[in-house]
Amino acid sequence: MNTEARENPLLRLSNDHEEVLEVLAKLKSDLTDVERKVEMGVLSRLKNICQYFEQPVNLHIRLEEEALFPILGQYLPREGGPIAVMLYEHSVYREFLKEFEETLLLLRRVPESMALRDRLLYIGRELVQLLTGHIHKEERILFVLANLNLTLSQKNEMLFQMERIQNAEVAI
Numbered sequence: 001m002n003t004e005a006r007e008n009p010l011l012r013l014s015n016d017h018e019e020v021l022e023v024l025a026k027l028k029s030d031l032t033d034v035e036r037k038v039e040m041g042v043l044s045r046l047k048n049i050c051q052y053f054e055q056p057v058n059l060h061i062r063l064e065e066e067a068l069f070p071i072l073g074q075y076l077p078r079e080g081g082p083i084a085v086m087l088y089e090h091s092v093y094r095e096f097l098k099e100f101e102e103t104l105l106l107l108r109r110v111p112e113s114m115a116l117r118d119r120l121l122y123i124g125r126e127l128v129q130l131l132t133g134h135i136h137k138e139e140r141i142l143f144v145l146a147n148l149n150l151t152l153s154q155k156n157e158m159l160f161q162m163e164r165i166q167n168a169e170v171a172i
């Protein structure tokens, strides 16, 4: 991590976004492969992508929900505003991910099932669309507001909370 990212917690979250967008591009192309032919190789790649969602992405979401939103909430309405939209999209993402993982597990057992393949393609593409739009909204609206409003001491508080959460996850 470079010094700037260490000092600016928002930059740290933005770096995560870039990485997530790269993984989403891989997910999209893997789904195209599944559409052509269901093979164990591509299903294994999708399983690895799910692990990426389960760990770094879920941690990223925790950092936003527990370290950014409470502080940013002092400047924005908690209900009906952009934070409420982000929280809602996080919950939809969690549901999509769960369904994607369940469908993938079943398809690995029954790779000839077209119904499962279609379900996986549908939910996977919904997931890509949701997260891409979500990241763009955070980058263009939420993080811009945060950069404008948060004081240096609030950014330090945010960094402190982020490190506390990350260390607690590592300890589990």
Ligand SMILES: [Fe+2]
Binding pocket: 061, 064, 086, 090, 134, 138
């Ligand atoms: Fe988010």
Ligand SMILES: [Fe+2]
Binding pocket: 013, 017, 060, 064, 135, 138
């Ligand atoms: Fe995010």
